[in-house]
Amino acid sequence: MEYLNLTNLVLWIHIIFVVIWLGSDFVVFSLSMSLMNRNLPIDVRLDRAKLAQKFDMWVTKVFLATPFIGLTLAWLRWGSFEPLITLPWMNLKLILFSIILIMAVLLITGASGTVGVLQNIKDGEGEEEENEAILKKRVKDLAYPAITLHILLSLIIIIALVGSQMGMDMGGW
Amino acid sequence: MWILKVFWAEMILFPLIMLYFIYNSGTWEERSIIQNSTMIMYVLVLLVAIGGYLYVWNKGQNKGK
Numbered sequence: 001m002e003y004l005n006l007t008n009l010v011l012w013i014h015i016i017f018v019v020i021w022l023g024s025d026f027v028v029f030s031l032s033m034s035l036m037n038r039n040l041p042i043d044v045r046l047d048r049a050k051l052a053q054k055f056d057m058w059v060t061k062v063f064l065a066t067p068f069i070g071l072t073l074a075w076l077r078w079g080s081f082e083p084l085i086t087l088p089w090m091n092l093k094l095i096l097f098s099i100i101l102i103m104a105v106l107l108i109t110g111a112s113g114t115v116g117v118l119q120n121i122k123d124g125e126g127e128e129e130e131n132e133a134i135l136k137k138r139v140k141d142l143a144y145p146a147i148t149l150h151i152l153l154s155l156i157i158i159i160a161l162v163g164s165q166m167g168m169d170m171g172g173w
Numbered sequence: 174m175w176i177l178k179v180f181w182a183e184m185i186l187f188p189l190i191m192l193y194f195i196y197n198s199g200t201w202e203e204r205s206i207i208q209n210s211t212m213i214m215y216v217l218v219l220l221v222a223i224g225g226y227l228y229v230w231n232k233g234q235n236k237g238k
């Protein structure tokens with residue numbers, strides 16, 4: 001029964017949110033990569049782009065909630081935010097998370113417009129080859145920050161798992 | 174879209190909160206290399222977020238013309 005407390009509940013919400021974030025982001029990533037497949041009918045590609053856009057909204061919501069749940073968790077666990085700065089493993093997590101934030105800004109600033117390009121291909125507006133090239137460039141340009149984000153998030157998960165197993169003096173669980 | 178407004182607000186707010194925590198943890202010399210690196214990174218996040226917001230805002234203004 002000792003295990004059933006608010007801190008552990010928030011910890012599990014934090015873990016579940018990170019899992020949903022990483023999992024949904026993989027779905028958006030693979031849907032986006034499949035948009036370049038010209039063997040697929042244009043309606044299927046357009047549907048996938050719209051689906052990726054909808055999924056991405058959920059990814060954004062979970063991504064935005066995660067750091068504040070993390071701050072709540074820190075407060076519940078330590079009764080102060082100081083360990084976020086004093087514990088080396090938390091510091092490392094924060095550094096990696098700062099790069100994730102930069103990648104998120106890059107993704108958000110370049111994300112819109114994919115559906116529009118596919119709609120142009122479907123409607124026959126403009127040169128088809130030119131539109132396909134625009135689409136390919138857009139998807140590839142966004143793939144780099146997306147992959148970086150996935151790798152960093154995986155590293156953060158590993159650091160959190162290792163850090164939380166350290167002794168109580170190191171802020172372990 | 175409201176979620177994008179929340180996104181930009183958080184991209185500015187979260188680094189500010191982190192910078193506040195780090196700034197209050199001691200002087201530059203008192204802090205470890207990793208703590209000072211965290212501070213530099215969050216200054217960078219803040220600058221990128223402001224730049225990103227201005228870029229999107231400017232794009233929206235040009236679209237409206």
